[in-house]
Ligand code: ADP
């Protein structure tokens with residue numbers, strides 16, 4: 325329902341109430357008037373049943389036949405006593421007053437109930453909440469931001485890009501003299517927990533200006549027009565404050581591509597987005613206000629937001645690489661009693677794909693675990709526990725429930741991955757192998773970090789396929805074909821994915837040609853090629869599998885050693901793996 329309809333509804337409501345009152349009043353004043361003398365004579369004839377006393381100049385009288393009269397109010401001190409003595413009932417508040425107050429109350433309550441019902445229906449029960457949140461813009465301002473760039477690890481390019489803005493906020497006039505058009509808005513995009521909020525805060529902290537934080541989701545799910553009003557209110561407040569940083573988290577919530585809303589909140593979102601765009605083009609470049617917005621994905625945003633004069637600077641905030649992870653770890657462990665034995669570099673290597681927030685969380689968990697066992701410092705064991713907590717939920721407490729055979733199969737499966745990696749792709753790092761299951765159900769865990777590179781070569785991809793299927797191969801060699809497990813589910817998925825890409829997109833095999841099969845499909849040629857591709861891929865995969873099995877068979881003594889160590893220690897790291905490999909001769 326839009327604004328117009330709502331106003332119309334209110335008008336109708338008021339008109340209905342007013343006309344009922346009006347009709348009632350007419351009805352009310354229809355009572356027959358009798359003079360005071362007549363009243364006294366009726367009173368003498370004992371024909372009066374009840375008198376309604378009131379402050380006004382008329383009073384109402386009910387006779388024994390049940391008819392209502394009005395007559396003049398004598399306003400005598402002992403009038404009431406006189407009536408009572410004559411056996412007439414007296415009611416202090418006037419008749420109409422009584423009825424009117426009842427009617428009024430009923431209408432009042434009715435209107436409120438109706439409005440609340442209507443509003444709560446419109447916004448899914450959030451009505452009262454949202455009314456309260458209307459002033460949230462004022463509560464989110466932070467005046468003295470202590471966060472500085474040194475509190476943000478990594479993100480070098482983003483920092484560089486944001487650093488330029490500090491001077492712009494501090495000395496906007498310097499730039500306007502040169503006619504330089506500086507960005508009013510900057511969008512930070514990337515996966516959650518990597519410092520987008522932190523960077524925006526650091527910008528305010530470094531520039532020494534207030535920090536206004538709101539979230540895009542605060543602006544949806546409210547009544548029509550409120551989101552837009554909140555935006556205007558926010559900018560008004562910010563402008564009054566002078567220079568500042570406005571941070572809009574989850575901007576996608578209000579800035580999704582227009583017309584894509586199917587949730588019925590489309591109207592409202594558009595209004596809010598329009599208000600934001602208007603406000604952003606409204607402030608002058610030399611005001612020293614910068615709007616920083618954050619989102620996980622840039623591609624879902626309305627193009628209008630990304631145009632020059634709005635959010636024209638886009639900075640990607642990626643997951644930290646190994647050096648950045650080390651920085652984050654150093655930063656967040658500075659205030660924690662880490663044991664000398666803890667090697668943060670090692671941990672940084674083992675935490676591929678961890679976000680900054682996850683790393684911080686891991687250190688915090690480690691501190692908790694250390695405190696639980698009343699150790700005065702955080703040791704490697706604490707960090708190990710914390711590692712699994714963060715990657716896969718809590719480490720299973722009761723390990724005895726896991727069948728010994730299961731543990732053995734897992735150990736050989738993981739050992740297979742690790743060994744094949746070490747033999748065919750020694751550049752990759754096997755950071756950690758474990759047979760400790762997590763509550764999320766993952767049987768084991770092993771990671772390899774391919775060296776950072778722009779492209780993957782054919783042999784790298786084939787190696788990755790072989791590494792993926794090495795777990796299953798080890799299971800089969802050691803336990804027999806009948807005892808292979810479903811534990812290879814993810815491995816097979818990954819291997820198939822790589823192979824399909826090599827065949828269908830990268831044109832890497834002579835037999836399937838230098839062709840893009842997606843385009844072939846579009847041209848409806850699949851009748852002939854579907855079967856061919858499946859047949860070819862099956863053969864390829866089978867040949868990889870045979871090669872991997874041969875490799876493992878040749879090095880079965882090494883595989884045994886790794887599996888044994890895993891069964892004994894449950895978790896081994898790269899150093900320990902390398903020790904095993906150097907002690908036993910492996911052959912390619
Ligand atoms: P985002 O806004 O990208 O979702 P935040 O900036 O809110 O992520 O980060 C959440 C928390 O994770 C931070 O408060 C901080 O403790 C930690 N963190 C994330 N990235 C970094 C980083 N680059 N340097 C230091 N700490 C980080």
Ligand code: ZN
Pocket residue numbers: 737741792795796811812815
């Ligand atoms: Zn596996």
